[in-house]
Amino acid sequence: MVRTELAARLNDREYTNWLKAGRCLLILKDGLLPFTDRYMRAFHGDLLNQSAVLRSPCRDSCKPRGNKLSGCKVCSEWQKAILRHHRQPDVTVNWDNCFPPYWRTDHWEVAKAFMPRGQAKVKGADKCDAPALLNLINYCTYFSFVDPKLVREVIRCRNELMHSSEYHVTDDWMQHYWTALNHFVNQFRHVPEMATVGNKIDEMLTLNLSIYVSGLDQMDSGGLGDGLEADFVSHKESGADVGQWEAELLEEMLQELLHDADEDTDSQTQVGKGKKAFLHFCLCILHIMHKRSMFHDFC
Structure with missing residues (x-):
């Protein structure tokens, strides 16, 4: 029964488009993770070197209330520093992603201020998903070499993919998505961890999942010979x-x-x-x- 249902799904081209497009986000995330972690560590170090106040500990165990933060002098300075390096400081900044007393010691707590909601329990770069990293790159000016229009296009495609109630996307959509990913990835040619990401995405998007259907049909037949084991x-x-x-x-x-x-x-x-x-x-x-x-x- 499970094999039959899987075979039916893999015979649906627009469903396999959706599935492969989702896998590309994981490929992209795996390439971006070490780079964004390293980059934010450097950004955090620069902020500390520029301000003696930021090197001081939080005085009041500050914590956001909802998405509002009224912090002590130190945490208020951190807020100002984050907003100075935010490409769109007038948009909603998700302060509730962060635990401000950790801003001084944990670079990733600073990174989470540039991310979508829902990151409060995420401890470290390796626990982040693709949209979190893409939004970080989009909003933080420290990633100045990245064209914001290109990263926003990948984010837009990702949102369309995740909000597809039928788990289907068309071939035309896939072609646009492929182009958006390539344009974005090409900006990271100097990043060693991203060197193979473009090829891996190409391989995934051209993968023919119908071969799995063929294999499942052989398994259901129950008549596999030694040569097919x-x-x-x-x-x-x-x-x-x-x-x-x-x-x-x-x-x-x-x-x-x-x-x-x-x-x-x-x-x-x-x-x-x-x-x-x-x-x-x-x-x-x-x-x-x-x-x-x-x-x-x-x-």
Whole structure:
């Protein structure tokens, strides 16, 4: 049954477009992670070197209230420094992403001020997703070599992808997405960790997932000969990979829905609370299934 349903999905071209586009975001994230971490560490060091006040500890254990922060003298100076290096300081800055007393010692707490909502519990660059890193690059002026228009186009494509209720995108959309990714990635030619990202994205977007369908059909036939045993194992593993891809994308979409629910003005009503509880439940179940490899059980 699981194999049949997977085969049906992989025979749907626009669904596989959606799946491959999502995988490209993970490829992009893996390339950007070490670079953004290193760059923000340098940015943090520059800020500390420029101001004796910033080198002082927080005096009042300052904490945002909602998305507002009225900090001590030190945290107020950190706020000013962050806003000075923000490309659009007039937009909403998600102070509730941050724990201000850590700004002096943790470069990533500073980075989170440039990111979308929902980063408060994220501890370190390796726990961030692609949109967090893309928004950091978009809003922080320390990434001055990046054309903001190009990163914003990738963000726009990512948002369209994650808000596709049918999990489908067209070939025309994919072509535009491919172009947007290439233009963005080309700006990082000098970054060693990004050297292979463009090729990996090209390989993913040209991947023919119908070969997995062929392999699953052979498995369902029950008549594999000795010469096909290696293919059986290969397709079984490939099917497991695809199942993991699906789980990871669905998990990210559920996280997005939870963030939206948190900002919903009706989220404090009984119905709103029930919706959030249901999303949390779905996310927990998906996480458990992912961990237990239930998506990978094709035999």
